Amino acid sequence: MKKILILFAHPKFEHSDIQARLLASIAGLENILVRDLYELYPDFQIDVQKEQEAIFEADVLVWQHPIYWYSCPPLLKQWIDLVLEFGWAYGKSGIYLKDKYIFNAVSSGGSAEVYSTTGRNRYTLEEFLRPFEQTAYLCNMRYLKPFHLAGTHNIPKEELDRKAMEYRNFLLKLRDEPIEEPFIQKP
């Protein structure tokens, strides 16, 4: 059984329906750990060593967050800036992330159609998430396809429940079975 670490970033989780539903679906599962970054570091003073220790334990990492302005909330960017240190995450002696799996689990107000070359946002979600992909690439990680919950502004309850279940099952599969999904990794 692999260990999954969810790095969760939501600046106002108390107003959240979508992300709250996603987290609720995986609550209490064995070996699936959530680090609620905005609760841990309300003043943005990230404890780098603690974060690195937590990552060290995990086999699969998840950047879970709502999409704001085509990117992640600022604390997650801060987390990447500080925790993924040279000499630890990348560089010659930066071997601690090697071969770990990672992906973005995001929600967006815009629908799946909006995130396409013909849609209003003009680019696909994968393209918007390139910086994350490349970050994982540089750190010798295995970047999986993002999990996307789209169109949250007017999502029916049944659809939300279905997606939450899908998320839960996906994580369980990653946890329990050998991973056969395609991924991107530095050769």
Place this chain on the structure above:
Amino acid sequence: MTGFLFSAIVFISAAILFVPLAKKLGMGSVLGYLIAGIVIGPYIFGFIESGNQGQDIMHTTEFGVVIMLFLIGMELEPKNLWKMRDLIFRIGLTQILVTAALIFAIMLALGISWNIAVAVSLSMALSSTAIVLSSLKEKNQMGSPVGKMSFGVLLMQDIAVIPILAVIPLLAITGGEISSADAHGADSFIETLPTWAQTLSIFLAIGLVVLIGRFGFGPLLKWVSKTHLRELFTASALLIVFGISWLMQLVGLSPALGAFIAGVILANSPYRHALESDLEPFKGLLLGLFFMAVGATINFELIQKQPINIISIALGIILIKGLVLFGLGKFKKLNLGQNLSFALGLAQVSEFSFVTYSFAIQFDVIDQELSDLLMAITALTMAFTPILSVLMDKLVVGKLEQEVIDSDQKMDDIHEKNQVILLGFGNFGSTVGRFLRANGVEATILDYDPERIEFLRKLGFRVYFGDGTQINVLETAGASEAKILISTLDDPNQNILVAEICKEHFPHLDLLVRAKTRSDAYELLEKDIQNIYREQLDTSIRMGEDVLKKLGFRAHTMHRLAAQFKKYDEESLKILVNFKNDQKEYLSTAKQHIEQQESILSGELSKKFSLNDYAWDSEQLKSENSDKK
């Protein structure tokens, strides 16, 4: 027309009239005092009688020089003094010997007997500590290369006084029927001792000064400062200087030198700034009187009889001394501008020579007439050099100096002048101080609790004893040069007082002031203080933030709202201070306080404060999107 009060009025009025005038004309205070002395002296208004009155005043007020050297000593740490050894012994000694040799040779050539020539040339080689150091301090040049060189030379001259006084009796041709103890005037007992005992007692005396300075003064001042009686502290400061002078005189050493040594030992003392600010006025007054006395002793009658002779001798001596000094300046690689002000600054004859002349008369080395002549010449050199310096500054140095100013400032390592002054080092101030220090910023720290100072010094903080509500204490702590003053005294009224003083006397200072309550903050706001730190504000809001988190509110949201609440509270303070003014006449302070609290608690501003937080709210976005569909 005598009597103490009348004399005091004459002296002070003359000083008040002429010193500011001289300063306005860019001549420095020394020249102002000299002119005042000439004016009230025997040849113009005659308030001071001709004869010995001027000299008596001069001898009495010479004590100003002693205090001055004590104060200068305190600004020099022993390790800095050690760095100056080359200046003191090589440059200083060369200056004395070469100058004396030149004057001696010229006098011999003029057919003056050798013993007179020795006595006169040695006396004339010395420069006036009082004039030179006063002008350097006034021009703020003590830390500059010129200041350091001048100081090194003067220090050597002070040491040289001892052998010179020892040599003069040996020059007596008629043999000394007068006992040397009488001649000295002071109660110097050691001259009756054999030479080895004299040397021994000199070393013993210096050793005693060092020992008392190390272990005696600190406890004494601590004991006195605990009484919180300011005048007693001032008295103790004077006691220290008097005591050392007496001890030095006892063994025949220069009191100024002893005071200087004691000063150096106290350079690291927490009481340094307090001693400085207490002794400074005495020094100033005594030196002022001293300069006036010098002006008054200039014998114009004598000068009138042979004006060309005397003036040309005076100028000649300035020239010789100046040339020797210029050569030394050249050797130490001073640039032209620096060298000129160094050479000319030290070119006058020392006030000490008045002592040697009268000493020499007592041993019949010179007669009264020659002594009068020499005194006139000495006084003239004292009057000429400041005038020449002013001319030099105006005409030559001013132009040259422009380029040098920068390098001068960098060399200023004698003084401990920090950018930040921190008043009060209790719980509040010490936290500020520790944080500053953690970031490599050293502050000049003042506190008035002797116990606390002692404890903090053991922890390695350089805390000084001093009452920050005194202008002169702030001045000696470097308020004129500092950028920021932090007042974290425990008593809010004292902080307000400090703020008032600084606003008035040091308007350039950025003030950061601790306040206890809202009403303290109001008072500070009314004094136009912008940086006010209410001591409970941050902590209590942080506590509230933690309570809300424990109740299940999200940490980051509470953090943001706490920051906003603090901002709101500080802004409302600035609004409510006006409200306070309107109500001032109608309400008692207590009622006023309650009213203000109520207006804050129930005020429109704080109502629904947190509910109006729309950050990351997507409701409007959602409704607009659904409208589109």
